[in-house]
Amino acid sequence: MTKGDGALSSRDVILAAARTLIASRGYDGMLISELSSMSGLPASSIYYHFGSKLGVLGALLERTFEELHASFPSPSSFDGHEPIERFELWFTAACAALDQRPDYLRLLLAVSVGSHSETGPVRETVRRIRDYGLASWVSALTPIFAPAGGDQDKDFIHHLAVMGRAMTDGLSVGTSYEGVTHSAHVAPFVALIRSTAAQRQAQTR
Secondary structure (H helix, E strand, O other): OOHHHOOOOHHHHHHHHHHHHHHHHOOOOOOHHHHHHHHOOOHHHHHHHHOOHHHHHHHHHHHHHHHHHHHOOOHHHHOOOOHHHHHHHHHHHHHHHHHHOOHHHHHHHHHOOOHHHHOHHHHHHHHHHHHHHHHHHHHHHHHHHOOOOOHHHHHHHHHHHHHHHHHHHHHHHHHHHOOOOOHHHHHHHHHHHHHHHHHHHHHOO
């Protein structure tokens, strides 16, 4: 993408090009010369806007968090439905959002490895994005497994939420290499949650 492709600012064009390069080659594989070529802007413009290659990554992660926050549904949007139905509606909408922008999770996976992942701004932003996702899972699962609270149930929900987040991480790889969509896994995962909820209810009787 180059600046001539629309009304994007130079900063936006650089970030769009960086997203493509990092998703396909990783942060370490992205060269400023390639970023300049893909964006159609000189290296001096990249340094002017971001200061360094790491500055590009930091800005891209911030942009990704903003976009993900705007497009990713909140479980509270489906309040008023029965807990299982509420979860299914949220998970369906979340998977549809991820299928529309698979580059989100691929980017996070690409920047989560390498020495740059330990730098303060990068680690902080990646953690914020992942914490946001985990909090959404917890919010979606709590009415099913802990409608009245309880520390033991909260621990179980946390572990289940971590598993759910890990599943969506893994599916982001599947979309790249196997053509698998997140939405294709809605029904089986909802069935798993439904079965698990029934088993726990039976154990408490």
